[in-house]
Amino acid sequence: MQPYSTPFYFVYLGLALLPIVIGHAYGKKMMGYQVLFNLVFLWLTFAGSVSLWALLGFGAFETLLIKAYEYYKIKREKNAFSVFVVTLLLSILPLFLVKLNPLINPAHPESIFGFLGISYVTFKTVNIILEIRDGLIKTVPLKEYFYFLYFFPTISSGPIDRFRRFKKELEGPVPKDYPELVGKGIFYIFQGFLYKYIIGYLIDTYVLHKVAILASLHPSFGNMTVSMYAYGLYLFFDFAGYSLFVIGISALMGYHIPPNFNKPFLAKNIKDFWNRWHMTLSFWFRDFVAMRLMKTMMVKKWTKNMVLIANLGYLASMGLMGFWHGFTWYYILYGFYHAFLLIGYDAWLRFKKKRKIKIPDNRWTRGVSIFITFQFVFIGFLIFSGIPNYAIMHVLHDQAPLPNF
Structure with a gap:
């Protein structure tokens, strides 16, 4: 059963959440029931497919890695960089194989190592390994770790939480602001319905599919432009709606899951955009790749050029x-495109x-920005x-597959 895919799913979800809400109202977290709730909905999501075994195998593999590295850190006075790197690479290996499989085996793009949400679960485990190395996490208690790793609302598509933040809430009492959390949770769920199932659906059904196919078969400036705006807006409303479901359900369970979006299309520059878009x-x-690489370059004194260091980050x-x-080339190009936008903005x-250029800060200049x-x-x-990719293929060949959204 795909999470948040049908109205009946929310009926089942609401009924299952009711004991948790009632328990919190009386100051009881009901952790036993919360664990059961997570297990039941994980079973409904993954049962009957190889994904269930991939999920369980991944969890066992990552747990062994994390506990082995934790043990090593405790027993050794010096933290060998090679051991850390091997642990980190092994942690990422299942995700790497899943991403690589469509490239080497396009006839069967689904990897036996894959399951819904493997990326987001991997981000969680890598976060833990990095913070064990930093000394921010001394030990990883298994009960809290498994609940964090398999926390049902966030497992498929995030938002990406941090273990130390989640563990603090997990171990704490019922939040003092729980009545307010319930109100916010219900609001977020209804807002998610508006975003994903009304606005997103309308854009996808009546604009995106029709225009994207036209842009692929008959590429023109007009078709490409409409496809560009339609796809960007659909992507936002679909994913932001999904994220609102997750945040709302987590709020009903008593957890302050961090938001993913904050009015990204009101960003005044590209840095501001990435502080608003898919924030987690x-x-x-930013924290685990760019900042670490920049710090390493400064500590190792690879270069004193701070502009170069920032650009490499x-x-x-x-x-x-x-x-x-x-x-895929257009995903890779997308990543480097934004890297060069950030570099250009810094420049x-x-x-x-x-040049001591001063641009006035008013509503007109902000609007232009x-x-x-x-x-x-x-x-x-x-x-x-990928729409330009399909257009290029159609120009080069008589027939080309149509984009699939």
Whole structure:
């Protein structure tokens, strides 16, 4: 059963959540029932397919890695970099194989190692390994770890939470603001319905499919432009709606899961956009890829050029994000496109400072900034959609497969 896919799913979900809400109202977290709730809905999602065994096998594999590395850190005074790197690479290996499989075996793109949400669960385990190395996590208690790893609302598509934050809430009492959380949770769920099942559905059904096919078969500036805006808006309303379901359900369970979107199309520049769009993912790559690489370059004194260091951080984090979406040229191009936008924006800031250019800050200049950022962002969405790829294939060949959204 696909999460959040039908109205009946929400009926089952609401009935199952009711004891948790009632228990919280009386100051009881009912952890036993919460565990049962997670197990039942994980079973409904994964049962009857190889994905269930992949999920269980992945969890066992990652647990062994994390506990082995934790044991090593406790027993050894020195933290060998090679051991850390091997642990990290092994943790990422299942996800790498899943992403690589469609490239080497296009006839059977589904990998036996794959399951719904493997990316987001991998982000959680990598987060734990990195913070064990940093000394921020001393030990990983298995009960809290498994609940975090298999927390049902976030397992399929995030948002990506951090173990230390989640563990603090898990171990704490019922939140003092729980009545307010319930109100927010219900609001988020209804807002998710509006985004995903009304606005997203209308864009997908009446605009995107028709225009995207036209753009693929008869590429023109007009078709490509409408496809670009339609795809970008559909992507936002569909994914933001899904994220709102997750945050709302988690709130009813008493957890403050971090948001994924914060009015991204009102961003005044590309940095502001990535502080608003898929925030838990962009912050994850910022903290665990870009910042770590930049710190390593400064500590190792590979270069003293801070501009170069920052630019390499952008290329590494955004490029890796592109590869994470898939080993397909337009995903990879999308990642590096945003890296160069970030590099270009930094260069513009340095140019303004050097030339002492002062742009007034008012509603007109902010409006122009938002408009320009919006266009650059949506060009990126067009690249990400793959629609230009299908158009190129149609031009080069008499027939080409149509885009599938």
